[in-house]
Amino acid sequence: MLEKLMEMKESAKEKISEAKTIQELNETKSLYLGKKSPLQALFSQMKDLTNEGKKELGQKINEFKTMVEEEVNKRLEKIKEEEVERRLKMEAIDVTLPGKEIPVGALHVLTKTIEEMEDIFLSMGYSVVEGPEVEEDKFNFEMMNLPKNHPARDMQDSFYINPNILLRTHTSPVQARTMLKAKGEPIKVICPGKVYRRDDDDATHSHQFMQLEGLVVDKDISMADLKGTLSLLMQKMLGKNTKIRFRPSYFPFTEPSVEVDVTCFKCGGKGCPLCKGSGWIEVLGGGKVHPNVLKMAGYDPNVYTGFAFGIGIERIAMLKHGIDDIRNFYISDPRFLKQF
Ligand code: DAH
Numbered sequence: 001m002l003e004k005l006m007e008m009k010e011s012a013k014e015k016i017s018e019a020k021t022i023q024e025l026n027e028t029k030s031l032y033l034g035k036k037s038p039l040q041a042l043f044s045q046m047k048d049l050t051n052e053g054k055k056e057l058g059q060k061i062n063e064f065k066t067m068v069e070e071e072v073n074k075r076l077e078k079i080k081e082e083e084v085e086r087r088l089k090m091e092a093i094d095v096t097l098p099g100k101e102i103p104v105g106a107l108h109v110l111t112k113t114i115e116e117m118e119d120i121f122l123s124m125g126y127s128v129v130e131g132p133e134v135e136e137d138k139f140n141f142e143m144m145n146l147p148k149n150h151p152a153r154d155m156q157d158s159f160y161i162n163p164n165i166l167l168r169t170h171t172s173p174v175q176a177r178t179m180l181k182a183k184g185e186p187i188k189v190i191c192p193g194k195v196y197r198r199d200d201d202d203a204t205h206s207h208q209f210m211q212l213e214g215l216v217v218d219k220d221i222s223m224a225d226l227k228g229t230l231s232l233l234m235q236k237m238l239g240k241n242t243k244i245r246f247r248p249s250y251f252p253f254t255e256p257s258v259e260v261d262v263t264c265f266k267c268g269g270k271g272c273p274l275c276k277g278s279g280w281i282e283v284l285g286g287g288k289v290h291p292n293v294l295k296m297a298g299y300d301p302n303v304y305t306g307f308a309f310g311i312g313i314e315r316i317a318m319l320k321h322g323i324d325d326i327r328n329f330y331i332s333d334p335r336f337l338k339q340f
Contacts, residue, residue, distance in 0.1 A: 001042060001045060001057060002056075002057070002060060004038070004042070005042065005057075005060050005061070005064055008032065008038060008039075008064065009064060009067060012028075012032045012064075012067070012068050012071070013067075013071060015028045015031070015032075016028055016029075016068070016071045016072055016075050017071075017075060019075055019079070020079070021079065022076065022079055025072060025075055025076060025079065028072070029068065029069075029072050032068050033065060033068055033069075039061065039064070039065075042057065042061065043061075046058075106337075106340075108329075108337065108340075109317055109321065109329070109337070109340040110210060110313060110314065110317060110329055112340065113313055113316055113317040113320070114192045114210070114212065114313060116236075116237065117190070117192070117212055117233070117237065117311075117313075117316070118190065118192065120232070120233055120236050120237070121190045121214070121233075124229065124232070125188055126188050126189060126190050126214075127188065127189050127190075128189070128190055128191070128192070129174060129178055129189045129190075129191050130174065130191060130192075130193055131168070131171070131173055131174035131177050131191060131193065132168070133167060133168055133193065133194055133195075133196070134161065134165060134166075134167060134168075135165070135166060135167070135168035135173050136164060136165060136173075137163070137164045137165070137166060138164070139168075139173035139176045139177060140158075140166060140168050140169060140170070140172075140173045141153060142296075143173070143176035143293070143296050143297065144172050144173065144175070144176060144252065144253040144293060145252045145253050145290050145292045145293050145296075146252045146253075150252065152250075152251075152252045156169035156170065156197055157169075157197055157198040157199065158196075158197065158198060159196050159197075159198055167195075167196035168195055168196065169195055169196065169197050170195050170211055170213070170310060171191045171192070171193050171195060171211040171212070171213035171310060172213055172253060172308070172310060174189075174191035174193070174213055174215075175191075175213060175215045175253070175289075175293070175297075175308060176293070176296070176297055178191070178215060179215075179217065179293075179294075179297030179298065179299060180297055180298065182217075183298065184298055184299060186217060186218040186219075186304075187215055187216065187217040187218070187306070188215075188216050188218075189214070189215050190212055190213065190214050190215075191212070191213040191214075191215070192210065192211070192212045192213075192313065193210065193211065194208055194209070194210055195208070195209060195210065195211050196208050197209075201327060203324065203325045203326060203327070204326055205326065206314070206326050206327060206329075206330060208330070209312065209313075209314050209326065210312070210313040210314060211310050211311060211312060211313060212310070212311045212313055213308070213309070213310050213311075214229075214286075214307075214308060214309045214310075214311075215289070215306065215307075215308045216229075216306050216307050216308075217289065217294070217299060217304055217305075217306035218304065218305075218306065219303065219304060219305070220305065221288075221305045221306050221307055222288075222305070222307075223246070223256070223258075223287075223288060223307070225307060226258075226286055226287075226288075226307040226309065227244065227246065229307075230244055230260055230284070230286070230309065231243075231244050234262050234283070237316055237320060238262060238265050238316075238319060238320060239265055241263075241268065242262050242263055242265065243262070243263045243269070244260055244261065244262050244263075245260070245261050245280065246258040246259075246260060247259045247260075247261065249285060249287075251285055251287060252290070253287075253289070253290050253293050253308065254285075254286065254287025254288055254289060254290055254307075254308060255287065255288060255290045255291070256287055256288060257285065257286070257287035258285070258286055258287050259282055259284075259285055260282070260283055260284045260285065260286060260309070261280035261281060261282050261283065262280070262281055262283050262319075263279060263280060263281075264278075264279050264280060264281050265281075265319060267279065281319065283311065283312070283315055283316065283319070284309055284310060284311040284312065284315075285309065285310055286307065286308060286309030286310070287307065287308065287309075288305060288306065288307055288308075289305065289306035289307065289308050294306065314326050314329055317329070321339075321340065
């Protein structure tokens with residue numbers, strides 16, 4: 001019997017050390033200590049022994065039990081450790097792996113151009129105002145000194161929604177809206193925004209484009225103020241050696257009116273293919289606010305004068321960055337957009 005117990009000791013040790021999971025370990029434990037274990041058979045044979053023999057066997061059985069329990073506990077610790085290690089390995093993060101690339105967007109080149117111009121005007125004390133893109137004929141034309149059937153309306157082919165409402169053809173109606181709101185007080189604003197014209201799109205024309213309108217109304221405002229303001233703007237936008245010149249022109253809302261050119265930034269004014277040999281590039285229109293425009297908006301033209309201008313924002317961005325086709329701004333091609 002003692003031999004039998006010795007054998008069981010050996011095989012129990014081996015089995016316990018082989019258990020891989022807690023469940024397997026529990027099964028092994030009950031195999032040796034449970035109700036159906038060979039230990040029970042030993043107990044039942046005990047009655048045939050002498051007192052001495054009983055004592056000895058009982059002791060050995062107790063030793064065996066203690067041994068099994070100790071081994072099981074040791075193994076249990078080991079299994080738990082192995083489990084922790086296994087999970088650590090499985091859940092480990094390889095910090096040397098390259099990260100997932102998250103594409104980062106950026107401001108559109110037109111937005112950047114507008115913000116740059118806004119900063120320049122803000123530093124000169126201007127405010128930025130906006131007006132609606134769906135505009136009344138009254139503001140888009142009539143209050144800008146273009147009554148119904150005025151021939152100059154043909155210069156701005158329009159998208160009408162009904163006979164009195166259209167997509168604004170320029171940002172000039174914001175002038176009229178601002179003057180009505182200011183109720184005779186001095187004004188110094190710029191108005192950037194989208195405008196629409198019925199036009200066939202090509203490299204320099206788009207049915208939708210952007211303008212930046214400027215309006216200053218106060219006492220003693222002159223053409224010299226307009227020239228100084230635009231000079232500074234163009235030097236900041238296109239380089240400090242940029243010069244501007246005024247050419248006489250016609251707009252219904254200004255008198256006198258001018259077309260404004262800048263020295264060609266490519267050849268510096270010598271003449272090259274970009275400026276078609278003239279050394280100058282046309283960039284905007286402006287002039288002194290027409291007395292009729294002032295009057296219609298409640299300003300006395302004998303007391304107040306003002307200047308106004310309208311700049312094509314794409315045109316400035318094209319000159320600044322050497323972009324040769326206005327349609328690039330609107331087709332959302334990342335190969336174009338990523339350059340800015
Ligand atoms: N509104 C004009 C256009 O779209 C541009 C313009 C010219 C605006 C002269 C002005 C101005 O304010 O004074 O063609």
